[in-house]
Amino acid sequence: MQALSTFTTSDAQRIAYRFEGEAGRPVLMLSNSIATDMSxxxxVMPQLLERFRVxxxxxxxxxxxxxxAGAYSLDRLGRDALELMDALELExxxxxxxxxxxxVAQWLGIHAPERIDHLVLAHTAAYLGPAADWEPRIQTILAATPNETAEAFLGNWFPAEMREKNDPALAPFRKALLETHPRGIAGALAAVRDMDLRRTITLISRPTLVIGGKFDTVTRAEHSEEIAAAIPSAKLVLLPAVHMSNVEMREGFLAEVGGFLR
Incomplete structure (x- = not known):
């Protein structure tokens, strides 16, 4: 595995990244769910590295x-991604x-289409309001124990069968949840709270694949359907999965992503 590297953003924050794979291959940039890390x-990394620099x-x-500290914004998170691309001289x-x-991917498709080849929008939404609903969730995260936070998120992300048998695929997610500072989760939740891309995603012009989960209770299937209907010529795929189809249905997820990017 490539060693962990860092760069510093324009607002003096250090961002960790890994850039792996053979030079000269198309670059695929991956952006995470809240309360996770790049693990x-x-x-899916072995299969992705067969075709891409990741x-x-x-x-x-x-x-x-x-x-x-404080609330993060989708604008800032989007600029972090752009500044990382700039730091690595990726056009x-x-x-x-x-x-x-x-x-973040939707934001990039709207604000920096010239930097994007293809977009894959997985288990996401253009709007998860109303904003007032988010403040109690943010306060709950700040007051909860790491174990309470971990169990709540894992319950939303994976089917009961995987959790009950303590599937080893969940281990890196549990580890990340236990180690993520509540302030970081709360800051990112504020970005979700303040986001409303329902009108502006109609401006996305890059080829787009939307992947949703039929059993997703976080970003429901209807959220994926709304995104695909708003983006011209977007392709919609609904997998029989909860929120992390890259883990729960790895082969199906890879087949859809690989076929689209081919």
Missing amino acids: MWDG LRYDMRGHGASDVP RVHFLGLSLGGM
């Missing part, structure tokens, strides 16, 4: 990246984002 992609990173507030990338990462 959430470990299960760039993954820890969002601010997560993993080995800095954890600034264009394929961009795959899941959940919060899919919101």
Whole structure:
């Protein structure tokens, strides 16, 4: 595995990343769900590295990246991704984002289409309001124990069968949840709270694949359907999965992503 590297954003925050694979291959940039780190992609990395040079990173507030205080914004998270591309002198990338990462991907498709080749928007939404509903959730995260936070998120992300048999694929997610500072999760939740891309995603012009989960209770199937209907010529795929189809249905997820990016 490529060693962990860091760069510093324009607002002086250190962001951790790994850039792996053979030079000269198309670059695929991966963006994470809230309350995870880049290990959430470990299960699909061997297959992705057969075809791509893969760039993954820890969002601010997560993993080995800095954890600034206060509310984060989708604009800032999007600029973090752009500044990482700039630091590595990447003119264009394929961009795959899941959940919060899919919101960053939408932002990039709207604000920096010239930097994007293909977009994959997985288990995400253009709007998860109303904003007032989010403040109690943010306060709950700040007051909860790490174990309470971990169990709540895992319950939303994976089917009961995987959790009950303590599937080893869940281990990196549990580890990340236990180690993520509540301030980082709360800051990212504020970005979701304030996001409303329902009108502006109609401006996305890059080829787009939308992957949703039929049993997803976080970003429901209807959220994926709404995104696909709003983006011209977007392709919609609904997998029989909860929120992390890259883990729960790894082969199906890879087949859809690989076929689209081919």
